[in-house]
Amino acid sequence: MPDVDVAVIGAGAAGLSVAAICNNLGLKVALIERGRMGGDCLNYGCVPSKALLAAGHAAAEARAAARFGIRLPPPEIDWAGVRAHVRGAIERIAPNDSAERFRGMGVDVIEASAHFLTPDTLEVGGRQLRFRRCVIAAGSSAVIPDIPGLDGVPWLTNETLFELEEPPGHLIILGGGPIGLEMAQAHARLGCLVTVLEAAPRIAPREDAELVEGLRAALLRDGVEIREAAKVVAVEPLEARSETPQAGVVAVLEDGSRIAGTHLLLAIGRAPRLASLDLAAGGIAASPRGVATQADLRSTSNRRVWAVGDIADPEGIGPRAFTHVASQHAGIVVRSMLFRLPFTRVDYAALPRVTYTDPELAQVGLTEAEARERGIAGLAVHRWPLGENDRAIAEARPEGLVKLVVDGRGRLVGAGVLAPRAGEMAGMFGLMIGRRLPLSALAGLVLPYPTLAEAAKRAAGEYYAPKLLSAGVKRVVALLRHLP
Numbered sequence: 197m198p199d200v201d202v203a204v205i206g207a208g209a210a211g212l213s214v215a216a217i218c219n220n221l222g223l224k225v226a227l228i229e230r231g232r233m234g235g236d237c238l239n240y241g242c243v244p245s246k247a248l249l250a251a252g253h254a255a256a257e258a259r260a261a262a263r264f265g266i267r268l269p270p271p272e273i274d275w276a277g278v279r280a281h282v283r284g285a286i287e288r289i290a291p292n293d294s295a296e297r298f299r300g301m302g303v304d305v306i307e308a309s310a311h312f313l314t315p316d317t318l319e320v321g322g323r324q325l326r327f328r329r330c331v332i333a334a335g336s337s338a339v340i341p342d343i344p345g346l347d348g349v350p351w352l353t354n355e356t357l358f359e360l361e362e363p364p365g366h367l368i369i370l371g372g373g374p375i376g377l378e379m380a381q382a383h384a385r386l387g388c389l390v391t392v393l394e395a396a397p398r399i400a401p402r403e404d405a406e407l408v409e410g411l412r413a414a415l416l417r418d419g420v421e422i423r424e425a426a427k428v429v430a431v432e433p434l435e436a437r438s439e440t441p442q443a444g445v446v447a448v449l450e451d452g453s454r455i456a457g458t459h460l461l462l463a464i465g466r467a468p469r470l471a472s473l474d475l476a477a478g479g480i481a482a483s484p485r486g487v488a489t490q491a492d493l494r495s496t497s498n499r500r501v502w503a504v505g506d507i508a509d510p511e512g513i514g515p516r517a518f519t520h521v522a523s524q525h526a527g528i529v530v531r532s533m534l535f536r537l538p539f540t541r542v543d544y545a546a547l548p549r550v551t552y553t554d555p556e557l558a559q560v561g562l563t564e565a566e567a568r569e570r571g572i573a574g575l576a577v578h579r580w581p582l583g584e585n586d587r588a589i590a591e592a593r594p595e596g597l598v599k600l601v602v603d604g605r606g607r608l609v610g611a612g613v614l615a616p617r618a619g620e621m622a623g624m625f626g627l628m629i630g631r632r633l634p635l636s637a638l639a640g641l642v643l644p645y646p647t648l649a650e651a652a653k654r655a656a657g658e659y660y661a662p663k664l665l666s667a668g669v670k671r672v673v674a675l676l677r678h679l680p
């Protein structure tokens with residue numbers, strides 16, 4: 197007899213959601229976590245990074261108050277206070293994810309490492325655990341590149357960055373993706389020198405080029421140094437000398453230039469945490485992208501096993517490393533594993549993603565480049581600049597853009613926004629794309645005035661403007677004007 201109905205490996209965003217739902221539906225659940233409850237998002241990811249960004253934002257607002265006619269002295273950064281804020285945010289949320297809370301619900305929380313012994317048995321902290329079904333939710337960790345010299349220098353990842361007792365004097369960040377850019381802005385605004393080294397021709401290479409232009413300008417204004425198409429060929433230790441009193445790291449680029457900093461942050465992507473699971477013993481297929489699953493997140497090779505969150509690789513399309521995807525996966529697993537509903541599949545068509553810099557860069561669905569690559573018939577792109585938005589002007593933040601990508605039948609296939617708090621608009625676009633609503637739903641929406649979201653409505657209005665002002669419509673209006 198199995199010991200449990202469902203064994204969940206990993207108590208991050210994905211595993212916690214699966215464990216809670218299965219438990220609430222009356223199943224016997226074991227939740228196994230070898231590190232901190234809450235996983236990356238709470239302890240080393242979303243929460244500390246957004247808390248640090250918020251501190252940086254406060255400093256930037258103080259520096260920019262003069263634009264409203266308010267003179268303030270330059271802000272003083274109390275790093276211990278900043279750290280206390282970051283720690284406080286984690287501590288405030290931690291009880292939701294705690295072992296105590298889950299044990300109180302009836303889940304058997306096992307604080308140990310798990311690995312497969314057979315296709316239906318795990319070894320957990322020296323004890324064997326037989327399961328009816330197992331959900332792998334072991335997440336991902338930072339990719340450590342194979343750069344000559346890396347072994348000989350200290351480096352940081354998201355797991356150690358938030359523990360620094362002193363602010364980095366000069367933070368070199370390898371990788372200009374969301375982690376690199378968010379941490380670059382947060383540290384620059386908190387008074388650190390920051391250099392971002394991005395190997396691709398431009399930062400945020402997956403994002404819309406036009407929106408990234410505005411983001412780059414904002415980061416440069418904050419003092420971030422950005423080197424694009426920068427290939428690091430070696431790293432060397434930097435000895436403390438009179439001209440560089442803090443020891444650190446030198447990054448040597450392909451073009452021979454040398455960038456010296458006090459700290460090096462690795463933010464070049466994520467790798468699934470497969471190594472300790474002994475998936476072969478469980479008969480579970482995997483690749484360097486993650487655990488191979490069908491579209492319903494069930495393992496392609498072991499029918500008792502599902503994978504969710506950062507470690508899941510559905511149909512070979514690779515992971516989407518977001519906390520909201522972890523929640524989406526939990527819902528899918530419940531439908532496919534517990535209710536055996538057919539046609540349950542992951543669908544990323546309306547998936548939002550946000551880089552939480554200031555301004556934020558939000559994208560839902562396809563970027564213009566992706567839509568063109570797919571050859572979508574009748575593709576049209578409509579824009580509305582924040583310079584034409586009353587709220588943005590009133591708040592002295594007129595830089596930014598809403599960009600809508602529309603198919604030939606007037607349906608939104610993608611939306612990108614560069615604006616303060618752009619992420620707050622993502623839900624509206626997700627609903628439109630997910631429910632396949634016509635663009636008229638957005639163009640006709642009554643939005644409160646003045647809001648930044650009105651820029652989205654105006655961009656949608658651009659789609660209809662040529663039709664509304666056509667010669668045919670003018671003729672109809674001319675005919676009707678004689679009526680009382």
Ligand SMILES: Cc1cc2nc3c(=O)[nH]c(=O)nc-3n(C[C@H](O)[C@H](O)[C@H](O)COP(=O)(O)OP(=O)(O)OC[C@H]3O[C@@H](n4cnc5c(N)ncnc54)[C@H](O)[C@@H]3O)c2cc1C
Nearest residue numbers: 206208209210230231235236241310335505506517518519
């Ligand atoms: C700096 C940073 C900022 C981010 N910001 C955002 C954001 O703003 N918004 C967003 O949507 N996403 C963000 N993300 C991504 C988000 O954190 C992840 O997508 C999410 O945490 C994935 O959840 P998960 O449950 O799949 O994995 P994890 O949170 O990594 O949880 C997996 C857990 O499994 C445990 N584990 C692993 N192997 C074993 C084993 N053998 N036995 C027992 N336990 C094991 C680990 O200890 C870990 O706690 C960010 C990530 C980083 C790094």
Ligand SMILES: NC(=O)c1ccc[n+]([C@@H]2O[C@H](COP(=O)([O-])OP(=O)(O)OC[C@H]3O[C@@H](n4cnc5c(N)ncnc54)[C@H](O)[C@@H]3O)[C@@H](O)[C@H]2O)c1
Nearest residue numbers: 371372373374375376393394395396463464465517550551
């Ligand atoms: N706001 C958010 O939602 C958020 C924030 C942080 C992380 N995340 C998630 O975590 C994932 C990982 O983030 P990430 O920023 O580490 O990875 P990423 O893969 O998104 O970006 C990594 C960047 O590093 C560059 N790069 C790769 N190798 C390099 C090298 N050797 N030298 C210099 N640059 C190199 C890539 O071209 C890319 O631009 C994200 O894709 C996202 O899913 C989300």
